[in-house]
Amino acid sequence: xxxxxxxxxxxxxxxxxxxxxxxxxxxxxxxxxxxxxxxxxxxxxxxxxxxxxxxxxxxxxxxxxxxxxxxxxxxxxxxxxxxxxxxxxxxxxxxxxxxxxxxxxxxxxxxxxxxxxxxxxxxxxxxxxxxxxxxxxxxxxxxxxxxxxxxxxxxxxxxxxxxxxxxxxxxxxxxxxxxxxxxxxxxxxxxxxxxxxxxxxxxxxxxxxxxxxxxxxxxxxxxxxxxxxxxxxxxxxxxxxxxxxxxxx
Numbered sequence: 586x587x588x589x590x591x592x593x594x595x596x597x598x599x600x601x602x603x604x605x606x607x608x609x610x611x612x613x614x615x616x617x618x619x620x621x622x623x624x625x626x627x628x629x630x631x632x633x634x635x636x637x638x639x640x641x642x643x644x645x646x647x648x649x650x651x652x653x654x655x656x657x658x659x660x661x662x663x664x665x666x667x668x669x670x671x672x673x674x675x676x677x678x679x680x681x682x683x684x685x686x687x688x689x690x691x692x693x694x695x696x697x698x699x700x701x702x703x704x705x706x707x708x709x710x711x712x713x714x715x716x717x718x719x720x721x722x723x724x725x726x727x728x729x730x731x732x733x734x735x736x737x738x739x740x741x742x743x744x745x746x747x748x749x750x751x752x753x754x755x756x757x758x759x760x761x762x763x764x765x766x767x768x769x770x771x772x773x774x775x776x777x778x779x780x781x782x783x784x785x786x787x788x789x790x791x792x793x794x795x796x797x798x799x800x801x802x803x804x805x806x807x808x809x810x811x812x813x814x815x816x817x818x819x820x821x822x823x824x825x826x827x828x829x830x831x832x833x834x
Contacts, residue, residue: 590635594623598642605649605658613658617646621665628672636673637684640666644688651695651704659704663692667711674718682727686715690734694799697741697750705750709738713757720764720771728771729779732758733798736780740800 587595601616624639647662670685693708695701716731718724739754765771780798787796 587638588635590623590627590632591638594620594635594638594642597623598645601642601646602649605646605653605655608653608655610655610658613646613650613655614661617643617658617661617665620646621668624665624669628669628676628678631676633673633676633678633681636669636678636681639669640681640684640688644691647688647692647704648695651692651699651701654699654701656701656703659692659696659701660707663689663704663707663711667707667714670711670715671718674715674722677722677724679719679722679724679727682715682719682724683730686712686727686731686734689715690730690737693734693738694741697738697745697747700745700747702747702750705738705742705747706753709735709750709754709757712738713760716757716761717764720761720768723770725771728761728765729776732761732776733780733783735761737799 597616597620601613601620604610604612604616620639620643624636627633627636627639643662643666647659647666650656650658650662666685666688670682670689673681673685689708689711693705693712696704696708712731712734716728716735719727719731735754735758739751739758742748742751742754762773762776765776766773780800783796784798
């Protein structure tokens with residue numbers, strides 16, 4: 586059962602998607618602003634679980650904008666996610682950051698495939714910031730996920746012969762890996778092996794094929810991102826906050 590904050594995020598997200606479908610850029614941008622403001626309120630209240638739903642709604646708007654080749658809406662979506670991700674690092678909201686990193690990952694991958702360079706470049710920068718923050722706060726899953734996401738964007742950009750974008754993604758990924766090793770955190774070998782482990786795991790489950798990393802056997806990177814059920818499962822398993830702290834147990 587969704588909390589009132591989660592329900593508000595869902596409604597804003599659906600309205601934003603509708604505006605994108607109808608090519609109403611002004612309204613779509615407004616809903617992104619509303620979601621960012623809601624996210625800031627949730628951050629201040631320490632409601633991490635509800636914040637994850639904001640990540641989902643922003644991701645859905647961004648993906649729809651990429652499909653419609655709306656560079657302005659897609660870019661603004663990633664910028665809104667980035668603005669919410671940075672304070673999430675400071676609050677040690679690792680679960681919310683994982684949702685934010687997955688959102689940026691999929692918007693960035695789609696933008697690379699559609700050759701929407703502005704959006705893809707912003708996504709690379711956002712993932713690097715999230716990844717470096719995750720290293721500093723010793724967030725293992727977020728660190729591994731952001732390096733995988735950057736590898737995917739670099740791979741897809743390379744296939745499109747977008748060399749500057751591909752190199753930027755590779756450089757950002759390498760920077761996170763070096764920072765991790767310098768901090769005595771996750772070794773390079775584990776980071777390199779992570780996408781392979783993900784690929785092997787999801788290949789065994791037909792209903793998880795959309796999670797297959799781009800560039801690995803069986804991947805289908807040109808498909809529309811359809812992780813909604815996966816995300817909803819995460820949220821529904823959590824109980825709404827009843828106290829001042831919204832941090833997940």
